[in-house]
Amino acid sequence: MKIANNFRRVCVFLCGLVCFTTASFADDGYDLWLKYTPITNTAKLHQYRQFLKYIVTGARTSTTNIAINELENALQAMLGVKIKSVGSVKKDGALVIGTPASSSIIKNLNYGTRLDSLGAEGYILAAEKINGKRTLALAANSDIGLLYGVFNLLRLIQTGADITNINITSKPKIQFRLLNHWDNLNGSVERGYAGKSLWNWNDLPGKLDPRYTDYARANASLGINGTVINNVNATPRILTAEYIEKVAALAKVFRPYGIKMFLSINFSSPLKPASGPNQRGGVGNLETSDPLDPQVRQWWKEKAHELYAAIPDFGGFLVKANSEGQPGPNDYGRTQVDGANMLAEALAPYNGIVMWRSFVYDAEVDPDRAKRAYLEFQPKDGLFMENVFVQSKNGPIDFQPREPVSPLFGAMPKTPLMLELQITQEYLGHSKHLVYLAPMWKEYLEFDTFANGKGSTLAGIVDGSVQHQHMTGIAGVTNIGNDRNWCGHLFAQANWYAFGRLAWDHSLPADQIADEWIPMTLSKDDQVIAAIKAMMLGSWEACINYMTPLGLHHIMQEGFHYGPQPDFANSREDWTSVYYHKADSIGIGYDRSSTGSAFTAQYLPPVRDLFDNIDTCPEKYLLWFHHTPWDHQMSSGRTLWHEMCFRYYAGVDYVYKMQRDWQSLEKRIDPEIFAHVQKKLQVQAQDAAIWRDTCINYFQKFSKRPVTEFK
Ligand code: BDP
Numbered sequence: 280m281k282i283a284n285n286f287r288r289v290c291v292f293l294c295g296l297v298c299f300t301t302a303s304f305a306d307d308g309y310d311l312w313l314k315y316t317p318i319t320n321t322a323k324l325h326q327y328r329q330f331l332k333y334i335v336t337g338a339r340t341s342t343t344n345i346a347i348n349e350l351e352n353a354l355q356a357m358l359g360v361k362i363k364s365v366g367s368v369k370k371d372g373a374l375v376i377g378t379p380a381s382s383s384i385i386k387n388l389n390y391g392t393r394l395d396s397l398g399a400e401g402y403i404l405a406a407e408k409i410n411g412k413r414t415l416a417l418a419a420n421s422d423i424g425l426l427y428g429v430f431n432l433l434r435l436i437q438t439g440a441d442i443t444n445i446n447i448t449s450k451p452k453i454q455f456r457l458l459n460h461w462d463n464l465n466g467s468v469e470r471g472y473a474g475k476s477l478w479n480w481n482d483l484p485g486k487l488d489p490r491y492t493d494y495a496r497a498n499a500s501l502g503i504n505g506t507v508i509n510n511v512n513a514t515p516r517i518l519t520a521e522y523i524e525k526v527a528a529l530a531k532v533f534r535p536y537g538i539k540m541f542l543s544i545n546f547s548s549p550l551k552p553a554s555g556p557n558q559r560g561g562v563g564n565l566e567t568s569d570p571l572d573p574q575v576r577q578w579w580k581e582k583a584h585e586l587y588a589a590i591p592d593f594g595g596f597l598v599k600a601n602s603e604g605q606p607g608p609n610d611y612g613r614t615q616v617d618g619a620n621m622l623a624e625a626l627a628p629y630n631g632i633v634m635w636r637s638f639v640y641d642a643e644v645d646p647d648r649a650k651r652a653y654l655e656f657q658p659k660d661g662l663f664m665e666n667v668f669v670q671s672k673n674g675p676i677d678f679q680p681r682e683p684v685s686p687l688f689g690a691m692p693k694t695p696l697m698l699e700l701q702i703t704q705e706y707l708g709h710s711k712h713l714v715y716l717a718p719m720w721k722e723y724l725e726f727d728t729f730a731n732g733k734g735s736t737l738a739g740i741v742d743g744s745v746q747h748q749h750m751t752g753i754a755g756v757t758n759i760g761n762d763r764n765w766c767g768h769l770f771a772q773a774n775w776y777a778f779g780r781l782a783w784d785h786s787l788p789a790d791q792i793a794d795e796w797i798p799m800t801l802s803k804d805d806q807v808i809a810a811i812k813a814m815m816l817g818s819w820e821a822c823i824n825y826m827t828p829l830g831l832h833h834i835m836q837e838g839f840h841y842g843p844q845p846d847f848a849n850s851r852e853d854w855t856s857v858y859y860h861k862a863d864s865i866g867i868g869y870d871r872s873s874t875g876s877a878f879t880a881q882y883l884p885p886v887r888d889l890f891d892n893i894d895t896c897p898e899k900y901l902l903w904f905h906h907t908p909w910d911h912q913m914s915s916g917r918t919l920w921h922e923m924c925f926r927y928y929a930g931v932d933y934v935y936k937m938q939r940d941w942q943s944l945e946k947r948i949d950p951e952i953f954a955h956v957q958k959k960l961q962v963q964a965q966d967a968a969i970w971r972d973t974c975i976n977y978f979q980k981f982s983k984r985p986v987t988e989f990k
Pocket of ligand 1: 511512
């Protein structure tokens with residue numbers, strides 16, 4: 280009997296290996312970081328098999344069914360053995376999963392206060408002795424917590440962790456962890472570089488693409504718990520009965536994965552068609568969408584009622600108002616607060632939230648675009664209803680390769696600010712460039728605002744610990760499309776992954792996240808992991824260097840935002856490059872110090888002073904804050920001009936180095952993935968050199984100094 284069992288195990292494992300080997304010759308990237316390739320390290324394989332012989336679960340729900348299926352499939356693929364679910368702990372090697380309510384075994388572990396502190400989404404994963412048997416316990420207060428715990432356990436196994444004495448307690452630091460899709464209803468994706476929208480509106484609600492489930496599963500594996508599925512430049516149509524039914528069908532798919540549905544709305548929605556300020560109208564029957572008009576308020580209340588009837592756990596609205604041509608309360612002489620609170624009032628009875636974006640840059644407010652959002656929003660602190668977030672991009676301009684942190688963070692202590700990051704590489708090489716974004720997000724998250732003394736990091740503002748916010752949130756503008764590999768560039772998957780991991784725990788280091796992602800996606804070979812990690816970790820700084828070194832920003836091709844266009848100028852000043860770089864015969868850079876636009880005054884004292892003084896301003900932000908003479912001495916000993924040349928060359932050289940490093944991995948990476956990345960790197964190398972040459976040649980017209988080719 281035993282021999283037969285062992286024989287069967289070996290067969291299953293071999294089958295797994297064969298499937299893996301075959302699959303490894305056609306890896307199209309679809310499986311993301313959930314590949315579950317067989318564990319080949321024999322010591323680890325032995326350990327995992329000892330610990331994970333069978334599963335004991337409590338009462339099942341749709342969410343725990345998902346968790347158990349995931350475990351069964353993943354463990355079979357990785358360990359080569361079929362793991363069964365049974366009713367009780369009778370021998371060593373049980374994985375016991377449950378909440379105190381669903382499992383008496385978990386209840387008897389008396390995790391008490393330890394569990395209480397974990398909220399609805401946290402979990403405990405610990406080695407225990409139960410009935411004298413070696414057991415692994417996974418406990419949470421909710422089924423979603425269990426699902427997150429399962430995905431963590433599978434991540435530990437995929438990354439070869441030692442689980443012998445495991446004792447993990449984990450809970451998210453941030454409450455709302457959302458993706459923002461900029462997807463249009465016609466299937467196009469604004470700033471999307473991975474094909475079309477995932478949502479097949481024509482087929483919904485009747486036909487559900489299995490990919491919706493895979494999407495929810497991938498997000499759940501990271502702990503992402505909500506999604507805004509349509510563009511912030513929203514069409515009112517999303518709120519018609521026809522579309523609400525379609526949205527509800529998607530929400531139903533996402534629900535057991537713990538992913539809440541949110542929508543971007545258009546402020547003109549209550550208007551009758553072809554009416555209102557820009558004659559684009561809405562989907563209602565009103566003559567106005569003035570937020571103080573009782574009929575308008577009633578319209579939104581009824582719409583909220585209709586939405587919640589279809590989607591009882593609907594999350595709320597994301598709103599872009601009076602920005603880049605979108606309608607908003609200012610059209611009626613009302614404030615952003617009036618608009619946000621009207622919507623908040625409509626959603627409040629259902630615990631819905633409003634995420635009101637601060638991405639506004641009305642030229643009337645101030646000549647310096649960087650100052651405008653703060654000037655409009657900061658004075659409104661304390662005026663928003665409780666269920667309103669102000670959602671702010673990380674920087675004051677617009678998702679540039681590098682920006683200083685927006686001064687709004689820390690300056691609105693009475694308002695929860697939701698941090699908006701951009702995963703899609705609008706300004707960082709689209710899906711053509713390998714740029715690992717975790718180091719960038721870490722730089723922002725660790726930035727000290729001094730809002731409540733030293734140590735008031737952006738992360739602490741966002742997670743509520745610095746200013747004691749009653750709700751906290753982070754959003755990532757997603758890079759997902761219907762390309763087979765989801766993100767266009769295989770390495771762009773790492774950015775989706777990193778966003779999710781940081782949203783759960785912003786203290787994770789960027790290199791640790793890479794250390795997780797690489798073995799789950801590309802290779803478990805230590806040398807390969809080290810080589811790829813090194814490529815990834817320097818890729819962001821390299822991109823800054825070949826695009827916009829030393830604090831330069833927004834010199835990309837107009838509209839398209841790919842490729843350089845430093846000479847772009849037209850009447851819409853704040854969209855032009857020359858407005859931002861201000862190169863002239865004396866020097867280059869935007870003077871935002873107290874002698875210039877005084878943007879620095881929006882920061883709190885130590886930061887303000889640091890940025891204000893050209894001698895203390897970190898060089899990475901130099902040209903953001905200071906119009907700097909060409910011969911200014913840099914810390915390297917080079918003049919500014921030579922430092923610029925040096926940076927542009929260093930950036931491109933890094934891409935050449937990535938090409939060589941990748942080439943050296945040819946035999947050790949799946950051939951399809953190898954070729955895909957190799958091709959992308961070729962394009963990146965060519966285009967990075969174009970960036971360098973275009974910018975250096977253009978700026979030299981002003982510097983009139985010789986170009987040093989640092990090679
Ligand atoms: C800019 C994009 C534009 C977006 C806008 C926004 O170029 O497509 O609509 O931001 O965030 O980065 O609203």
